[in-house]
Amino acid sequence: MVEGYIPTSLSDALTELANHPYRLVAGGTDMLVQHHNLKTLPINFKQDVMYIANLSELQGIQEEEEFITIGACEPLESILEHPATPKLLKDTILEMASPAIRHAGTLGGNIANASPAGDSLVPLYLMNAMLEIQSKDRTRRVDIKEFITGVRKIALEPNEIITKIILDKIDFTKATFRKVGPRRSDAISKLSFAGAVTIQDNLVMDFRIAFGSVNITVVRHPEIECQFITKTVQELKQNKEHIVSLYREYIRPIDDQRSNKEYRKQVSLNLLRQFIDTI
Numbered sequence: 623m624v625e626g627y628i629p630t631s632l633s634d635a636l637t638e639l640a641n642h643p644y645r646l647v648a649g650g651t652d653m654l655v656q657h658h659n660l661k662t663l664p665i666n667f668k669q670d671v672m673y674i675a676n677l678s679e680l681q682g683i684q685e686e687e688e689f690i691t692i693g694a695c696e697p698l699e700s701i702l703e704h705p706a707t708p709k710l711l712k713d714t715i716l717e718m719a720s721p722a723i724r725h726a727g728t729l730g731g732n733i734a735n736a737s738p739a740g741d742s743l744v745p746l747y748l749m750n751a752m753l754e755i756q757s758k759d760r761t762r763r764v765d766i767k768e769f770i771t772g773v774r775k776i777a778l779e780p781n782e783i784i785t786k787i788i789l790d791k792i793d794f795t796k797a798t799f800r801k802v803g804p805r806r807s808d809a810i811s812k813l814s815f816a817g818a819v820t821i822q823d824n825l826v827m828d829f830r831i832a833f834g835s836v837n838i839t840v841v842r843h844p845e846i847e848c849q850f851i852t853k854t855v856q857e858l859k860q861n862k863e864h865i866v867s868l869y870r871e872y873i874r875p876i877d878d879q880r881s882n883k884e885y886r887k888q889v890s891l892n893l894l895r896q897f898i899d900t901i
């Protein structure tokens with residue numbers, strides 16, 4: 623029979639995890655869908671589970687001079703309502719699930735689930751999010767793009783927990799998240815797009831582009847972005863079709879029940895064009 627463990631502190635959780643291979647549950651909104659069993663109740667977990675959403679060390683949002691730190695088990699809805707949350711992340715969370723799911727679902731859960739359609743991953747890649755990860759014996763920090771290694775694959779040891787998400791405070795001139803799904807809410811993305819730009823004295827000082835649901839994980843290429851730093855806004859716009867052509871080879875979507883690859887590719891590149899047009 624599957625056992626459940628509810629730790630009373632992070633230290634208790636990490637000690638228990640060092641001795642026993644538990645499956646972590648935060649809001650449970652991904653886990654319950656993945657392990658639901660139409661024939662029987664309760665849910666058909668294959669491994670003992672540890673419930674971590676109640677741990678105060680994994681909650682809260684702290685604003686420092688240069689960073690914002692979000693607890694991995696902070697519910698999406700609280701992140702949406704917090705004044706320190708970057709607007710780009712708020713705009714993204716507003717497009718995720720429904721308020722009821724957002725009250726339970728967490729940012730840490732969305733990251734660890736590592737779905738190619740995980741919406742928060744797109745702005746988090748764009749903002750170079752760092753993750754703090756703890757085990758009983760060490761704390762490490764890793765860039766989100768090194769943490770997610772493939773479809774539902776992450777670089778997390780069985781004795782580790784994601785504790786925090788750390789974001790640089792960046793004042794973009796313009797930052798946009800666009801999601802294309804079958805309906806406005808409670809819909810998994812067919813594709814998503816985020817763009818951000820910082821303009822000073824008509825010069826492009828920062829230019830970032832990320833696409834979701836069009837490859838095994840988020841598509842972001844800083845080596846393309848940096849080619850347009852210190853160009854004027856007019857030069858950037860004149861290069862629109864060239865920029866689209868540079869991303870074309872990296873947009874490699876699949877056909878599935880939500881959409882087909884031609885549609886995903888065409889609409890993703892159109893969202894890039896629209897973003898450049900509106901700078």
Ligand SMILES: Cc1cc2nc3c(=O)[nH]c(=O)nc-3n(C[C@H](O)[C@H](O)[C@H](O)COP(=O)(O)OP(=O)(O)OC[C@H]3O[C@@H](n4cnc5c(N)ncnc54)[C@H](O)[C@@H]3O)c2cc1C
Binds near residue numbers: 720733785809810811
């Ligand atoms: C109706 C519905 C609509 C949805 N709509 C969207 C949507 O629009 N966009 C979207 O991106 N997602 C959507 N989701 C998916 C889900 O709600 C989100 O991915 C949510 O953020 C998951 O968080 P959670 O806390 O519920 O994760 P859980 O289900 O608790 O966990 C998910 C995975 O993360 C691991 N995990 C959780 N926390 C940690 C941690 N701190 N450290 C290490 N591992 C951890 C778990 O072991 C598990 O493998 C939807 C789900 C439902 C049911």
